Amino acid sequence: MNRRAFVRTGTTALCILPILHPTAFARARSTNPNDKPAWLLELIKANDQQLVAVRALRITDTANKAFGGLKDGEDIPNPHSTADFVRRAACAMSCKESEHYQSKALLSEMNGALNYLLKIQHTDGTLDLLSTNFHSTPDTGFIVKRLTTAYSLLANSGTPAMDGVLATFKTFLLRAGEALTVGGIHTPNHRWVVSAALTKMNNLWPNPRYVARIEQWLGEHIDMDAEGQYNERSTLIYSPLTNRLLITIARGLNKPYLLDYVRRNLAMTLYYLHPNGELVTEASGRQDKAGVGTPEGYFYAYRYIALADKNEEMAAMCRQIEKTLMPKSVYYVDYFLDDPSLWRELPPSKPLPTNYVKAFPKSGLVRIRRGPWDSTILQANPVWLTFHKGNAILQGIRLAASFFGKGQFQTETIEKQGDSWILTQSLDGPYYQPYPPDAIPADGDWEKMPRSNRKQSEVQRLQTQVTIRETKTGIEAQIQMTGTDGVPVALELIFRPGGSFTGVTKLPNRDNTYLLADSGTYTVQNDTITFGPGLMLHKGVQLRGALPAMDAPTVYLTGFTPFQHTLKLS
Structure with missing residues (x-):
């Protein structure tokens, strides 16, 4: 499933679930290949524990039209939460190691959930993702992909009196299968969601129409x-x-x-x-x-x-x-x-x-990893550099100038020159002359006089180049902004919350906002990022045309064009 409606459910429900200590998974494995390994036994136990919270979301009032279904964290009954319960229940009922093995109670609850799914299933076989998609083939595919496995697990579980539930289960899946053979998609992965669901359906109930539809999607x-x-x-x-x-x-x-x-x-x-x-x-x-x-x-x-x-x-x-x-x-x-x-x-x-420099031009990034620290250079992104050092994390660096309301820096290319990576941006800020007299509309409507027809004058320009290179202990970014003089500039260092600063000055009346005059540190647990030198020539941290500040501890370096500064991170 893995859909947004379930995410809301999971966020609410799972926050109260017991978390198993990682060392529990280090237990010795069985030498018998037919026995479940220790890590899988622990997952079965964790599934049992999570079922406690998930079952609490069931609608048990028989007078409720959503009886048998499960609601999400916003109390909305929905197919995704319901199907996820069926999946979890089938896993538990099929495992001898589960406390719910062959459970009559879970079988009854599963039957109610499946009947609810049948009730809300549209006549074309589809289901809804209530947060956005209706009569949705892809969301039906997300559900079918997992519930076909649940059907098989239940069918092989030997649970007493399961035949009636399996019949209801099969009816639901076969109706959904009809939708999957004809319905459309939104995104690239939806093709493979539908194809995987049809593959599982075909394994249970072979159907040439299922295979034909899969081949059609794979043909892309x-x-x-x-x-x-x-x-x-x-x-x-x-x-x-x-x-x-x-x-x-x-x-x-x-x-x-x-x-x-x-x-x-x-x-x-x-x-x-x-x-x-x-x-x-x-x-x-x-x-x-x-x-x-x-x-x-x-x-x-x-x-x-x-x-x-x-x-x-x-x-x-x-x-x-x-x-x-x-x-x-x-x-x-x-x-x-x-x-x-x-x-x-x-x-x-x-x-x-753990020790590399690797470029991924198709994805628009460069990865640099040196043991305990790493950095990512990004193109086509207002965050153009990140720096991680253990638990201390510089989530991103942004750069802006108050240049005609469009001075947020981002580069369209990352060019390698020697041992450096070059990021660039060129902006212009023109003014416009009177409209050609013979083209002025009689009603003087401004919208009928596009700027493209006006001559430009007093054109202002701003060129930015950022040169990023490794140092012995980290990364440095050399920033140059030239062209129009006297433009306010703000360099923004956005840290992940949870740490403490040294060397910075709190800016009054702004939460999580600091200025840097010299050098600073940010420490989380035993990990520290050192950054600087600083620059503090003004207090204009939210420049016109810049993106809004993020809700995170943020340090600013401020100056004016022509701007030249080298920031070091270690």
């Missing part, structure tokens, strides 16, 4: 660039999702060529990791842009390819996720219950890349 080819990134560049949400979907299609329809795309994306993602284990998200074209998140969504794909290829780097990535993120991986427990081949021991580990 996979949207991957030469660097291994999918079109949406969504490292936190849709790239890991697409990997899971392509594996599903490859397995179900015997299309091993699709795994090559997964391999390439997984290899690329190894260079999108910060030292603290978070993912680089600033280049995303979707809602996770600049979001904070970790790579548990890749665990299934990394494990699948590590075992299939005996790939030691991907095995190392799996072990890192197991060590630090397994409690977050419970959402994917059904993938592992569905494929016992993934229970095998991983191949040996090879160290992950």
Whole structure:
């Protein structure tokens, strides 16, 4: 599923769930390949624990028209929360290690949930994403992709008196399958969502119409660039999702060529990791842009390819996720219950890349990693540089000048020159002469006199160049702004909340706002970023035409054009 309606539910429900300590996953593994490994047993236990909070969202009033369904964090009954409960319940009921194994109570609740899904399913087989999409084939696909696995788990669970529930389940899925064979999509990944759902349907109930529709979508080819990134560049949400979907299609329809795309994306993602284990998200074209998140969504794909290829780097990535993120991986427990081949021991580990400079021009970024610190250079983005050092994080640097209301700096290119990276922008600010007399409208309507027909004069110009290079201990950015003189400039250093400063001056009447005259530090736990030298020639931090300040601790350096300053980070 992984949809916005469920995100609201998950945010509310999961915040009260017990979190398993990561060391619990370090227990010895079974030597019997038919036994579930310790990490999977812990996921089963975590799923049991989460079911307590999820079941509390059920609508139990028989007089309520949404009886049997589940509501989200805003008390809205919806198909996504309901389907997620069915999935979790099926996982629990199918596992002998679960306290809900073959549970009659859960079977009854699942039956109510499935009847609710049937009730709200449109006659064309589709469901709604109530926050935005209605009669939505893609959202139906998100649900079917997971519930087909839930159907199989339940069918193989041996739960007494499950036949009637399975019949209701099958009716719902077959109706949805009809929608998936004809319905349209919105985004690139939706094609693979629908195709993966149809693949799972075809595995249960073979149908040439399912396969024909899959082939039609696959005929558009996979949207991957030469660097291994999918079109949406969504490292936190849709790239890991697409990997899971392509594996599903490859397995179900015997299309091993699709795994090559997964391999390439997984290899690329190894260079999108910060030292603290978070993912680089600033280049995303979707809602996770600049979001904070970790790579548990890749665990299934990394494990699948590590075992299939005996790939030691991907095995190392799996072990890192197991060590630090397994409690977050419970959402994917059904993938592992569905494929016992993934229970095998991983191949040996090879160290992950931690010392590199790597450019990704298609995604518009450059990654620099040197052990405990890393930096990302970005194009076509008002945040053009980030710097991470353990838990101390400079989320971004922005630069603005009060130049005709359009002085927010961002570069369209990142050019490598020797050991430096060059970012540039050229702006002009013209004035306009009287409109050509023979073209003036009789009614004097300003909108009928476009500026393109007026001669320009007194044209002001502003050229900006930022040169970024490594130092022995970090990064430096040399900034030059020339052209029109006397333009106020503000350089903005935006830090992630949670730390403490030294060397900065609090700006009165503005929260989280500081000026830097000399050098400063930002410390979070045992990690410290040092930045400077400063510049404090005025207090104009919110310049006209600049983006609004972010709700985060922010340090400003201020000056005027011609502006030349070198900022060092370490």
